[in-house]
Amino acid sequence: MKAVIGIDVGGSTTKIVGFDENKNLIAPMCVKATDPITSVYGAFGKFTQTNSLELSDVSRVMITGVGSSYLAKPIYGLECCHVPEFESVGLGGLYLSGLDNAIIVSMGTGTSITHATIKDGKYNFNYLGGTGVGGGTLLGLAKQMLGVGSIESVVMLAEEGNIENIDLRIKDMTDKNIGLAENMTAANFGKLSDLATKGDIALGLINLVFETAGMMSIFAARTNGIRDIVLTGHMTRIPQGTKIFPALSELFDVNFIIPENSEYGTVIGTALLDGKR
Numbered sequence: 001m002k003a004v005i006g007i008d009v010g011g012s013t014t015k016i017v018g019f020d021e022n023k024n025l026i027a028p029m030c031v032k033a034t035d036p037i038t039s040v041y042g043a044f045g046k047f048t049q050t051n052s053l054e055l056s057d058v059s060r061v062m063i064t065g066v067g068s069s070y071l072a073k074p075i076y077g078l079e080c081c082h083v084p085e086f087e088s089v090g091l092g093g094l095y096l097s098g099l100d101n102a103i104i105v106s107m108g109t110g111t112s113i114t115h116a117t118i119k120d121g122k123y124n125f126n127y128l129g130g131t132g133v134g135g136g137t138l139l140g141l142a143k144q145m146l147g148v149g150s151i152e153s154v155v156m157l158a159e160e161g162n163i164e165n166i167d168l169r170i171k172d173m174t175d176k177n178i179g180l181a182e183n184m185t186a187a188n189f190g191k192l193s194d195l196a197t198k199g200d201i202a203l204g205l206i207n208l209v210f211e212t213a214g215m216m217s218i219f220a221a222r223t224n225g226i227r228d229i230v231l232t233g234h235m236t237r238i239p240q241g242t243k244i245f246p247a248l249s250e251l252f253d254v255n256f257i258i259p260e261n262s263e264y265g266t267v268i269g270t271a272l273l274d275g276k277r
Contacts, residue, residue, distance in 0.1 A: 002059040005047070006271025007040060007080075008088070009067035010108075014039035015267040016047045019274075021059075026051055028264040036067030044075055064088045064270045083273045085266060090116030090125035092269025093230040096259035102228040103128075103221045106266060107235035109136040111213045113220050128220050133212040135235050141205050146198050154202045155238055161203025165193040181251050185211055203240065210235075210244045218252050230257045232265030 003026060008015040014036070018026035029050070031043035047053070055076055063071060063080045071080055093104030093116060100118040105111060112130035116123070135151065142154045168190030171182035188208040193200070217229045231245065236258050245256040261268065 003053060003057055004271050004274045005044070005058055005061050006088075006267045006269075006273075007043065007061065007063045007065075007068075008085075008267035008270055009036050009040055009063065009065035009071070014043040014065075014067070015264055016043040017264055017267045017271050018047065018051065018053070019271050025261075025268070028261060028267060030263075036070045039067070040071060040075065060274055062270045062274055064266065081274070083270055086112060086114050086127040087125050088266045088269035088273060089232065090114040090269065091123055091272050092265035092267070093232050094118055094123075095268055095272055096232065096261060096265055097228070097230045097257050099228055099230065099257075101226060102230050102257075103217050103224065103226065104230050104232060104265070105213060105217045107213055107231060107233035108134055110134040111216065111233075113217055115220065115224050115226075131212060131216050133209055135209075135233075138205055138209050138235075142202065145201055145205070151238065154205065155240070157199045157202035158206050158240055160199035161197070162200050163203055163207055165191070165196045165200040166204030167191055167207060183247070184251060206238060206240045207244060210238075210241055211248070214245060214248045214256070218248065218254055221254055227253070227255045228257065229254055230259065230265075232259075232262045234263045236262040 002021045003018045005018045013030055013032045015028060015030045017028035029047055031039055031046055058078055061075055061078050061080045062083055064083050064085045068082055074080060089106045090104050102116060104114045104116050110130060110132045111134045113128045115126045115128055143149050148154060166189055167185050168187040170184045170186055172191060173186055189204055221227060221229055249256045
């Protein structure tokens with residue numbers, strides 16, 4: 001078996017995936033380490049051992065991510081082809097969703113937005129921008145406001161949260177029909193109660209981050225005349241998103257999609273770029 005391996009090198013984690021010669025996905029995995037080089041070699045070793053791959057089974061290594069610049073040499077003699085991260089984001093989102101025209105949102109430490117299309121077998125992408133509001137924002141505010149330093153802790157607290165104690169909604173401002181849905185957020189944290197619990201605040205923080213990313217991507221979709229918005233990145237694994245994004249879909253007539261393996265969208269796109277360049 002000949003496999004193409006994709007590697008996405010982050011600051012402290014590395015994601016890795018493979019496709020065999022028949023374009024079958026080899027299960028992705030993630031490895032944490034204290035520096036990019038250690039992370040890459042740890043991920044490569046674990047991936048090849050888990051999937052019983054020899055070096056001779058690997059035809060090419062595609063690599064992207066902020067930490068990929070530290071890799072100036074081949075990995076175990078295998079040449080690495082560096083590819084732009086936003087190009088990977090777009091292709092990965094289309095592959096996971098099965099679409100050929102969509103807004104692809106990568107929700108990581110920050111949030112990036114790409115318009116990606118495939119037509120007549122030709123892949124095109126247009127990086128539209130993004131926002132600094134993302135997982136880094138959530139963790140930073142949670143540490144200051146809640147005294148917790150992990151996404152898992154924020155999610156656990158938010159399970160008992162009540163957004164009514166945090167966000168100001170249209171219905172809180174008027175009982176008249178002004179052409180806006182009564183549950184639409186008028187101001188995140190605009191109704192912060194003195195009696196708000198840590199759970200309430202945790203849910204408010206998640207809602208703030210997701211609504212910001214959601215509205216930015218809605219604007220991008222409207223500008224490009226499309227409805228499909230594919231969400232990728234590790235933030236998509238936060239369970240509260242399964243309520244927040246469908247609500248935005250209904251309010252603004254768009255189609256938010258969180259596909260299977262969404263957290264691996266970028267690295268999947270990286271591996272697939274072997275046949276698109």
